[in-house]
Amino acid sequence: MSVLNLLEFQERFSTVRACEERLFQLRWPDGFVCPKCGSKEYCEVACSSRKDAEERLPLFQCKVCSKQTSVTAGTIFHKTKTDLRKWFLTVYLAANDKRGVAATTIARNLGVSYPTAWNMLRKVRKAMADRNAMYQLEGIVQIDDAYFGGESHGEGKRGRGSDQAPVVVAVQMERGKPKYITMALVPNLTKEAVAPVLSERLKPNCIWETDGSKTLVACAKELQQASHIVTKSSAPCLRLDYLSSLSAS
CATH class of the missing domain: 1.10.10 (Arc Repressor Mutant, subunit A)
Incomplete structure (x- = not known):
């Protein structure tokens, strides 16, 4: 699917009705479904008291339970005045x-x-x-820790042992290149803090690539990870200088 440039986007969604029609497609791709009873039988209700009612989609009323709803109900646009x-x-x-x-x-x-x-x-x-x-990452996944925050205090130690906020970083690799990334702020780099994050963000059949830190080794054992490759090098397994080029996952 091609990505619209700004001009194309503005032309496509130049009216409120066009925006609401898109929301309808996203919310009910197979046709209207009542959010209360699940029925697909409905009728349209014109509501002249709504702002710019003539330029908007009507309300939808379920024929079974009479529940009325709009395309914005229950979304971040619910009851917006913008x-x-x-x-x-x-x-x-x-x-x-x-x-x-x-x-x-x-x-x-x-x-x-x-x-x-x-x-x-x-x-x-x-x-x-x-x-x-x-989303969950799959396939070959590189896992490491990173640190974010302002300048370190004291002697200004960097990386592990600093007072900066630790973050678990996992990158799904495809053909040797990063494809998706997931990051999670953790209170510390213990197995108890990191394992739940990896369990939630990674599929069970992933191939882990790590620097062999004690925490990640313990997590692999805790989660019964069958494939765990330890990559030893002078540089960390994940480099922050290419994180900005990755797609969020």
Whole structure:
């Protein structure tokens, strides 16, 4: 599936109705299903009291239980007072800017207040994180730890033993190149903290490649990992200088 450029995206979703029609397709790809009883029998309800009702999709009422719902109900757009076109553009910018789009940029370009832009980005990022958490890496996966935060205090020790926040990093490799990545902040690098993360983010049949740290060896044993390759080198198994080029997973 080709990725739309900004101009193509704006042309495709130039109206609120176009945005709602896309939400309908995503929410009910096989036709309407009542969120309450699961029935597929429904009727459309015109509601003139809704803002810009003539430019929007009608409400959908279940013929079995009479539950009324809209395409935005139960989503991050639920009861929003902000134009759906601005929401869609926020999603597009957040998903396509690897550096991370700022709330000030959203506020300036979409003509909304900073608090509104900040709240929109917060909801979009939360939805993206929830979606990513559903995926599991498979095949050959390189696993290592990384450290994020400001400058280290004291003697400024780097890496393991520093006071920076430890992060478990796993990269799915394909044909020798990184394809997907998953990262998780952990309180410490013990087996008790790391094993649950790897169990959740990796499929059981993965081939692990690690630097042989005691924690990862213990995790492999704890999770009964059959394939665990220890890669010894002067450089860490995972290098942060290429993390920015990976697709989130």
